[in-house]
Amino acid sequence: MKDALLKTLAGLIFGFLGAALISWIVGESPLFVMKVMFESAFGSVYNFGLSLFYATPLIFTGLSVAIAFHAGLFNIGAEGQLALGALAATCFALWFPSLSPWLGIPLALLFGAIIGGFWGWIAGWLKEKRGSHEVITTIMLNFIAAAIVSWLVTKVYQSPIVQSPETAEISEHYFIQERDPLYQIFDGAPISIALLFAIGLAIGVWVLLFKTKLGFEIRALGKSESTAEVSGISSSKVRQIAMFLAGACASFVSFAEIIGSAGKYRLGFSPEYGFMGIAVALLARNNPIGILFSAFLFGALHKGAADLDIETEFVTRDLSLVIQSLILIAVAIAIEWKKGRRA
Numbered sequence: 490m491k492d493a494l495l496k497t498l499a500g501l502i503f504g505f506l507g508a509a510l511i512s513w514i515v516g517e518s519p520l521f522v523m524k525v526m527f528e529s530a531f532g533s534v535y536n537f538g539l540s541l542f543y544a545t546p547l548i549f550t551g552l553s554v555a556i557a558f559h560a561g562l563f564n565i566g567a568e569g570q571l572a573l574g575a576l577a578a579t580c581f582a583l584w585f586p587s588l589s590p591w592l593g594i595p596l597a598l599l600f601g602a603i604i605g606g607f608w609g610w611i612a613g614w615l616k617e618k619r620g621s622h623e624v625i626t627t628i629m630l631n632f633i634a635a636a637i638v639s640w641l642v643t644k645v646y647q648s649p650i651v652q653s654p655e656t657a658e659i660s661e662h663y664f665i666q667e668r669d670p671l672y673q674i675f676d677g678a679p680i681s682i683a684l685l686f687a688i689g690l691a692i693g694v695w696v697l698l699f700k701t702k703l704g705f706e707i708r709a710l711g712k713s714e715s716t717a718e719v720s721g722i723s724s725s726k727v728r729q730i731a732m733f734l735a736g737a738c739a740s741f742v743s744f745a746e747i748i749g750s751a752g753k754y755r756l757g758f759s760p761e762y763g764f765m766g767i768a769v770a771l772l773a774r775n776n777p778i779g780i781l782f783s784a785f786l787f788g789a790l791h792k793g794a795a796d797l798d799i800e801t802e803f804v805t806r807d808l809s810l811v812i813q814s815l816i817l818i819a820v821a822i823a824i825e826w827k828k829g830r831r832a
Contacts, residue, residue: 497713497772497783500820501817505735508811514784522768522808526796535676535678540791544784545680547686547769548780549687549690549766550571550742552764554735555771555777557735557829560707562728563623563824564735566609568759568764569627569635570605570763571633572634573637574736575754578743579597579754580656581596581597581600585658586660590663594665598740605738612626613728635693638804642754653755655755658752664748670682671684681745684749687745689814691780691781708777708787739763769784770783779791780786794806
């Protein structure tokens with residue numbers, strides 16, 4: 490644990506030093522750039538709430554990627570899984586608008602989790618039955634999911650009162666923003682109790698992976714499939730369960746983005762949360778508790794860089810992507826260097 494923390498800290502230092510160097514090279518003051526980012530992410534209660542808001546979906550997608558990683562699988566499909574899962578949750582809310590929030594919201598999230606989980610399970614099933622590599626199938630499933638969602642939103646559930654590709658608004662029984670306590674605490678930032686749900690889910694995934702039989706089987710499969718098979722673990726069953734759980738976790742983005750914020754499904758609402766979740770999981774070394782912190786870091790970077798377009802002349806919000814990349818490169822180098830020394 491101490492070694493992992495040191496590697497992560499080294500990665501953070503390397504990432505920010507690299508960003509400072511780039512800022513200086515293009516003609517901006519590194520101190521001013523860092524000041525803008527810090528104040529944008531933490532300078533007010535509202536800004537801090539936005540940082541938490543951006544971090545919430547990344548917890549869900551980070552957990553999605555981490556579960557698959559523990560099973561020895563690389564889930565590139567969280568983007569498609571969250572898109573279908575979020576639309577499914579939205580559709581449930583539109584189908585049953587009169588259900589009480591205590592019943593309707595859990596059922597909507599459950600329906601979304603089933604659809605998102607099914608989309609993840611397809612890749613696990615193809616891996617087992619046809620030998621298809623999950624990286625290829627999940628990428629292809631992302632495109633299929635995007636096409637399905639686009640057709641459903643624009644041709645079936647398109648709101649009749651707007652021209653932009655989005656569904657009608659869900660009923661007030663499902664849309665919790667105005668009465669959400671976190672929304673009030675953070676001065677109207679679109680944060681919701683989805684954050685608390687995400688934290689609870691991360692703890693639940695940690696318990697699942699490290700304190701249950703299924704979690705042991707998932708981790709054993711990820712370490713060595715042949716050893717797991719010899720020990721009586723069904724690789725086929727565990728692999729498919731892991732991918733279903735991964736897709737279900739990704740679908741919960743709907744809680745933060747639809748139920749807790751927008752109140753409707755907007756086509757392209759995700760700024761690639763699914764792909765950002767890969768970086769979140771890698772930085773946390775696939776530890777569900779560590780994902781809480783890495784997701785917050787990436788959320789703060791996303792929010793902090795937003796004001797660079799306005800406050801600086803030569804640096805844009807894309808600097809946050811540079812920092813993220815440098816952090817991951819540094820952590821990866823540290824890991825491989827340690828492996829090389831052991832060898």
